[in-house]
Amino acid sequence: MASVTLEDTSKTFGDFTAVRNMNLAIKDAEFVAILGPSGCGKSTTMNMIAGIEDVSGGTIRFDGADVTNVPMQNRGVGFVFQNYAIFTHMSVRKNLAFGLEVQGVQQGEINRRVEEMAEFMALTHRIDAPSGSLSVNELQKLAIGRSAIVEPSIFLLDEPLSNLDAAFRERMRSDLRQLQRSLNQTMIYVTHDQIEAMGLADRIAVMDQATLQQFDTPENIYSRPENTFVAGFIGAPSMNLVRARIAERDGAMFADLAGREADAVALDDRLSSQARTHGGAALTFGFRPEHLRISDQPDAGTLAAQVVLVELVGRRKLVHFSTGQTRFVGSFDRTVSLRPGEAANVSFDLGKCHLFDPNTGLRLRLGEDD
Amino acid sequence: MTGLILRTLAVAFFAALALLPISWMASMAFKPAAEWTSAAGGLTFLPKDPTLNNFRYVFTGNSPDQMVGLDRTVWSPLYASLLTAISGTLIAVICGTAAAYAVSREKINESIGLSLLQLRIFPPLAVMIPVMIMWSFLGMIDTWWGLALIYGIVTLPFSYWLMKAYFDELPREIEEAAIVEGCTPFEAFRQITLPIVASAVASTALFIFILNWSDYLIALLLTRKDWTTIPVYMNALATAASGQLYGAKAALGLLAAVPPIILGISIQRFLVRGLTFGALKQ
Amino acid sequence: MTDATSSHRIPPAEQETGKLAQSRRSLAIRLLIPAQVLLVFIVAFPLIMQVFISLTWWTPLDGDPWYLAWMSWNWFDNYTYLMQDEGLWGSVGRTLLFVAVAVPIEFLLGLTLAALFYEGVFGRPVLYSLILMPMMIVPAVAGYIFFLIFQQTGPLNTALSVFWPGALDVNWLNDTTRAFIAVVIADVWQWTPLMFLILFAGLMSVPEDQMRAATILGANWRQRFFRIALPRIKTVIAIAIGLRVIECFKIFDMLFVMTGGGPGVATESLSLFLYKRTFQDLEWSYVASIGITVLVALSVLTAVLMARVKKKDAS
Numbered sequence: 001m002a003s004v005t006l007e008d009t010s011k012t013f014g015d016f017t018a019v020r021n022m023n024l025a026i027k028d029a030e031f032v033a034i035l036g037p038s039g040c041g042k043s044t045t046m047n048m049i050a051g052i053e054d055v056s057g058g059t060i061r062f063d064g065a066d067v068t069n070v071p072m073q074n075r076g077v078g079f080v081f082q083n084y085a086i087f088t089h090m091s092v093r094k095n096l097a098f099g100l101e102v103q104g105v106q107q108g109e110i111n112r113r114v115e116e117m118a119e120f121m122a123l124t125h126r127i128d129a130p131s132g133s134l135s136v137n138e139l140q141k142l143a144i145g146r147s148a149i150v151e152p153s154i155f156l157l158d159e160p161l162s163n164l165d166a167a168f169r170e171r172m173r174s175d176l177r178q179l180q181r182s183l184n185q186t187m188i189y190v191t192h193d194q195i196e197a198m199g200l201a202d203r204i205a206v207m208d209q210a211t212l213q214q215f216d217t218p219e220n221i222y223s224r225p226e227n228t229f230v231a232g233f234i235g236a237p238s239m240n241l242v243r244a245r246i247a248e249r250d251g252a253m254f255a256d257l258a259g260r261e262a263d264a265v266a267l268d269d270r271l272s273s274q275a276r277t278h279g280g281a282a283l284t285f286g287f288r289p290e291h292l293r294i295s296d297q298p299d300a301g302t303l304a305a306q307v308v309l310v311e312l313v314g315r316r317k318l319v320h321f322s323t324g325q326t327r328f329v330g331s332f333d334r335t336v337s338l339r340p341g342e343a344a345n346v347s348f349d350l351g352k353c354h355l356f357d358p359n360t361g362l363r364l365r366l367g368e369d370d
Numbered sequence: 371m372t373g374l375i376l377r378t379l380a381v382a383f384f385a386a387l388a389l390l391p392i393s394w395m396a397s398m399a400f401k402p403a404a405e406w407t408s409a410a411g412g413l414t415f416l417p418k419d420p421t422l423n424n425f426r427y428v429f430t431g432n433s434p435d436q437m438v439g440l441d442r443t444v445w446s447p448l449y450a451s452l453l454t455a456i457s458g459t460l461i462a463v464i465c466g467t468a469a470a471y472a473v474s475r476e477k478i479n480e481s482i483g484l485s486l487l488q489l490r491i492f493p494p495l496a497v498m499i500p501v502m503i504m505w506s507f508l509g510m511i512d513t514w515w516g517l518a519l520i521y522g523i524v525t526l527p528f529s530y531w532l533m534k535a536y537f538d539e540l541p542r543e544i545e546e547a548a549i550v551e552g553c554t555p556f557e558a559f560r561q562i563t564l565p566i567v568a569s570a571v572a573s574t575a576l577f578i579f580i581l582n583w584s585d586y587l588i589a590l591l592l593t594r595k596d597w598t599t600i601p602v603y604m605n606a607l608a609t610a611a612s613g614q615l616y617g618a619k620a621a622l623g624l625l626a627a628v629p630p631i632i633l634g635i636s637i638q639r640f641l642v643r644g645l646t647f648g649a650l651k652q
Numbered sequence: 653m654t655d656a657t658s659s660h661r662i663p664p665a666e667q668e669t670g671k672l673a674q675s676r677r678s679l680a681i682r683l684l685i686p687a688q689v690l691l692v693f694i695v696a697f698p699l700i701m702q703v704f705i706s707l708t709w710w711t712p713l714d715g716d717p718w719y720l721a722w723m724s725w726n727w728f729d730n731y732t733y734l735m736q737d738e739g740l741w742g743s744v745g746r747t748l749l750f751v752a753v754a755v756p757i758e759f760l761l762g763l764t765l766a767a768l769f770y771e772g773v774f775g776r777p778v779l780y781s782l783i784l785m786p787m788m789i790v791p792a793v794a795g796y797i798f799f800l801i802f803q804q805t806g807p808l809n810t811a812l813s814v815f816w817p818g819a820l821d822v823n824w825l826n827d828t829t830r831a832f833i834a835v836v837i838a839d840v841w842q843w844t845p846l847m848f849l850i851l852f853a854g855l856m857s858v859p860e861d862q863m864r865a866a867t868i869l870g871a872n873w874r875q876r877f878f879r880i881a882l883p884r885i886k887t888v889i890a891i892a893i894g895l896r897v898i899e900c901f902k903i904f905d906m907l908f909v910m911t912g913g914g915p916g917v918a919t920e921s922l923s924l925f926l927y928k929r930t931f932q933d934l935e936w937s938y939v940a941s942i943g944i945t946v947l948v949a950l951s952v953l954t955a956v957l958m959a960r961v962k963k964k965d966a967s
Contacts, residue, residue: 085861099869469687472680495926496943500698586792634788
């Protein structure tokens with residue numbers, strides 16, 4: 001059990017900044033996912049927590065104690081590599097036993113715990129097999145078991161499930177969650193797969209280009225994104241971000257999404273207050289595909305658009321719209337009947353839509369809780 | 371951090387041990403005859419009175435230090451070493467590359483590789499007598515081509531195994547593309563394959579050159595007077611009249627040692643491959 | 653009435669392939685010829701000649717050309733003689749002792765150096781090149797260097813005399829034990845870098861992630877080295893030791909220049925023994941028989957080792 005805190009932590013490789021002023025406070029026994037696209041700095045952050053990489057600036061604390069200069073040997077973390085780094089010249093048993101052996105645990109105790117872990121990981125039938133002969137799925141389990149057996153208080157996993165087939169991945173996800181809960185560990189999990197992160201984590205740290213974008217619960221990340229990056233990264237298909245001209249008419253705020261003033265969409269109270277406070281003439285209007293509706297009648301709250309493409313994805317129908325100036329995607333139930341070339345009137349579930357500053361990308365909010 | 375410093379010191383110690391003998395010889399090469407032994411009052415590491423006389427002696431046959439001149443200067447052994455080493459290398463590289471390509475591509479006669487390997491395992495003296503007889507019979511003793519031919523065969527295993535590893539890594543399709551366009555297989559080999567492996571051939575050639583240049587035994591057996599190479603010449607350099615020519619020999623040793631060192635450092639990355647017949651890479 | 657060719661029509665593509673494969677094959681055959689000629693001319697033929705001569709009493713002193721050697725046919729007398737030749741077996745024993753002493757020392761020193769480099773040192777490129785230098789020295793020249801160094805009034809004794817005044821009285825190259833030690837030192841100096849080179853390359857090939865995983869699990873340097881690194885480079889170690897043993901067994905240049913095999917026969921390796929019999933005693937047919945014996949012995953040895961390696965690969 002240990003909390004992990006990064007204070008102003010940064011990492012540079014020569015001219016290149018991999019991680020910039022990271023401030024992250026992970027709670028004891030929390031399951032945190034570090035999520036982001038390739039090259040955003042998530043693996044480097046993890047490596048710094050483990051001690052694989054030195055810190056270029058700032059501090060790292062475990063339970064308040066400064067571990068910034070403690071070598072990786074002594075940090076007492078568990079680490080599962082993306083390619084598993086299994087000792088392929090040893091058997092499964094010897095791999096599992098390794099962490100205990102180097103700590104000088106008694107042989108009898110080692111055997112007991114190895115067999116326990118093998119059972120827990122469903123590897124008992126392969127326990128004396130050479131680890132080089134294991135399948136990818138088995139290697140994954142062995143990698144986790146090898147790290148877990150020494151019961152580290154902090155468990156780091158670097159994209160552990162990305163090499164596995166989809167069916168197995170589901171299984172492993174719940175197994176991991178179970179493991180974490182039963183051992184009461186702080187688990188930090190790097191991934192580029194948002195579905196995984198959203199499904200597993202207590203909180204998600206979204207990173208892009210060496211910077212932390214938002215550290216929040218999955219719910220908040222989804223419904224209250226900090227900026228356009230987080231908004232656009234989370235969700236499949238991702239949030240539509242459309243440039244809108246804001247104008248006030250008859251005391252109400254309108255967002256012109258299509259370059260047709262007459263067709264501007266009326267904003268609700270919340271969004272109107274945000275727009276007024278901001279005062280700018282142009283804003284980015286963000287709405288998720290699932291928050292679009294089809295209206296029969298055009299009115300102040302609707303936008304006229306033409307259907308360009310219809311895709312069937314799983315249980316949903318994805319409809320691509322065009323207003324001549326902009327394109328966006330809506331996600332509807334399968335029963336909705338829309339065909340390419342048809343005209344439609346779309347309306348928005350405004351309570352779930354957002355406005356973003358067009359220059360900074362930050363989401364507009366009225367107070368801390370918005 | 372302290373670990374780093376300690377390790378560096380330890381390695382530096384070994385490096386110093388590696389350098390000391392070489393630098394001793396280098397220092398002897400520049401010492402005048404009086405400083406060759408400690409008879410004249412103590413031996414010092416650096417020459418008290420550095421001089422080029424030793425080099426003068428071996429290159430011109432005369433030196434202010436020595437009363438007796440040399441019959442032969444180092445010029446002809448130098449030429450002999452160069453000529454035989456280069457020719458031997460050419461023979462080994464050409465035959466070896468061709469054979470390696472043939473075996474790698476068409477998989478014929480694969481046992482040739484093992485025969486060549488066995489060649490390197492046998493002590494030369496165990497098999498040199500018939501060679502000496504043959505060479506004598508054919509009039510190839512004390513000729514540069516006779517020596518070069520043996521150098522070629524003795525280093526052939528290296529060029530064969532090294533180039534075979536490279537050709538094995540090169541997909542057949544490369545030549546097939548050219549042949550489809552109308553090349554003959556030989557043209558494809560010459561114009562497509564060879565340029566691709568050119569740098570490998572160069573490294574192999576330099577490596578083999580070092581081996582041929584460094585030979586002593588074969589030159590000792592197959593040359594008499596006209597075509598002795600530098601190592602043989604150097605070792606034989608002493609007459610009853612001149613006594614032990616320490617300084618002159620040291621100068622020769624330095625001369626002989628410098629080319630392999632320079633070449634060796636320049637193909638440093640290739641050495642592991644070369645020395646293990648292509649089995650290991652760096 | 654039917655077109656004679658139409659019933660035997662070969663699709664053009666196949667026809668092409670057949671011709672192409674043929675011409676590629678013929679190119680390969682032609683490319684192999686130079687190497688094969690060299691092997692036959694300089695290896696196969698002399699071998700037959702050697703067997704022939706080994707069954708006679710012939711020496712160049714006879715004055716007769718070699719092909720008349722059959723006149724002094726003696727069947728296997730040379731071979732029975734070599735079985736009892738103390739000089740021969742002494743030199744073989746000495747050579748084996750030399751290998752058994754020098755190679756392990758070279759291995760341990762080379763491994764130590766490789767481990768030090770692997771863990772990291774300052775100025776790695778420079779130190780690396782310096783450490784490699786001894787093995788690039790012409791062996792005959794290296795022999796001369798150590799001849800100079802081990803002179804009684806040479807630099808080694810002079811340096812040692814700072815601590816032990818008696819050092820200047822110690823004779824290295826004329827004392828049977830010390831001469832042996834001296835040549836071992838010379839060989840270790842020259843060839844430890846080779847061990848280092850190969851072993852270091854092996855260590856560098858150990859996957860870094862596995863070493864990191866071991867470290868994170870709490871392993872210290874020793875545990876990482878002996879449980880992860882070393883087991884993974886077993887093949888490399890075998891190659892390094894194998895290569896060195898073979899070359900060391902053949903040693904000639906360094907010994908000839910440094911001691912000439914002396915004092916007496918204290919440093920006479922097999923190659924030196926053969927050299928003396930060939931050039932001092934001119935007993936060519938005898939040497940030929942020894943040569944054949946050595947060849948047969950080594951061939952059998954390599955065949956056995958190859959078979960074991962093949963068996964290991966198959967399992």
